Amino acid sequence: MKLTILGCYAATPRTFTNPTSQILEIKNRIFLIDCAEGTQVQLRKNKIRFSKINHIFISHLHGDHFFGLIGLVSTFTLLNRTTDLHIYGPKGIQEIIKLQLRLSNSWTNYGLFFHELESNESEVIFEDEKVLVKTIPLKHRVYTNGFLFQEKAAPRKLNLDAVQNYEIDTCYYQKIKNGKDITLEDGRVIENDKLTFDPIPAKNYAFCSDTAYNEAMIPIIENIDVLYHESTFLQSEENLAKKTLHSTAKEAATIALKSNAKQLILGHYSTRYENIDLFKEEAATIFPEVLLADDGKSFEF
Numbered sequence: 036m037k038l039t040i041l042g043c044y045a046a047t048p049r050t051f052t053n054p055t056s057q058i059l060e061i062k063n064r065i066f067l068i069d070c071a072e073g074t075q076v077q078l079r080k081n082k083i084r085f086s087k088i089n090h091i092f093i094s095h096l097h098g099d100h101f102f103g104l105i106g107l108v109s110t111f112t113l114l115n116r117t118t119d120l121h122i123y124g125p126k127g128i129q130e131i132i133k134l135q136l137r138l139s140n141s142w143t144n145y146g147l148f149f150h151e152l153e154s155n156e157s158e159v160i161f162e163d164e165k166v167l168v169k170t171i172p173l174k175h176r177v178y179t180n181g182f183l184f185q186e187k188a189a190p191r192k193l194n195l196d197a198v199q200n201y202e203i204d205t206c207y208y209q210k211i212k213n214g215k216d217i218t219l220e221d222g223r224v225i226e227n228d229k230l231t232f233d234p235i236p237a238k239n240y241a242f243c244s245d246t247a248y249n250e251a252m253i254p255i256i257e258n259i260d261v262l263y264h265e266s267t268f269l270q271s272e273e274n275l276a277k278k279t280l281h282s283t284a285k286e287a288a289t290i291a292l293k294s295n296a297k298q299l300i301l302g303h304y305s306t307r308y309e310n311i312d313l314f315k316e317e318a319a320t321i322f323p324e325v326l327l328a329d330d331g332k333s334f335e336f
């Protein structure tokens with residue numbers, strides 16, 4: 036899994052920073068998460084192929100998370116896209132995009148499908164043979180979801196030497212990969228762990244932005260490998276965080292700790308702070324496995 040941060044600052048685009056957008060590459064699929072202004076330029080700078088993006092997940096309808104969407108939808112047409120595009124986001128997103136297209140006398144020459152969300156419970160919104168995506172209901176000033184991306188467990192790996200030693204017919208290989216024991220013709224039962232290796236463990240990633248401190252998300256993201264949690268403010272601006280339904284670095288770290296995350300990545304920094312290292316210092320007092328997102332930075336896990 037590879038996460039590329041296209042933008043991770045709050046509010047407005049600035050000379051050297053961009054509002055929220057990121058690319059998650061998971062099992063050869065490329066998902067775009069949020070699409071703030073400037074996302075197209077950031078995609079170009081980070082050499083992400085536009086044609087590979089078939090699914091876009093929008094957390095909420097604040098401008099710093101989706102004002103780049105109409106531009107990207109239009110560019111896809113200019114690039115002669117023909118593949119379907121799926122957009123997952125809050126109810127109303129279809130109306131916004133279609134209104135913009137209609138009043139600018141524009142259209143798409145590819146299939147544009149909206150999957151509007153309005154549930155306050157976690158739900159599966161995407162699934163194929165290798166990946167599952169669920170919503171993480173968040174607490175913010177407007178209806179907001181985070182997203183949980185889960186790799187599905189891979190089949191066990193065949194130990195070729197072992198199966199050949201036991202002279203097991205190839206027609207049983209799939210059954211063995213699925214974890215079954217094998218009974219030989221002489222009646223001996225060979226346990227599966229003698230015939231296979233453990234697969235690469237399935238990983239998961241949770242994107243949680245924007246949100247106030249919200250323990251309701253903990254059961255959904257329990258034991259998560261990587262948690263991206265917003266930290267708009269430091270604890271010194273706790274009151275502002277409460278008022279605007281955002282989190283502090285300390286609160287993000289507390290969620291990581293309580294959900295038994297392996298890794299925390301912070302982002303959505305208010306542009307009032309000159310030095311984002313302060314976010315890491317504050318979070319590390321609670322949860323040491325913390326990294327800072329920054330525009331153009333990639334994480335592999």
Ligand SMILES: [Zn+2]
Pocket residue numbers: 045046055097099100245303
């Ligand atoms: Zn925001």
Ligand SMILES: [Zn+2]
Pocket residue numbers: 095097175245
């Ligand atoms: Zn917001």
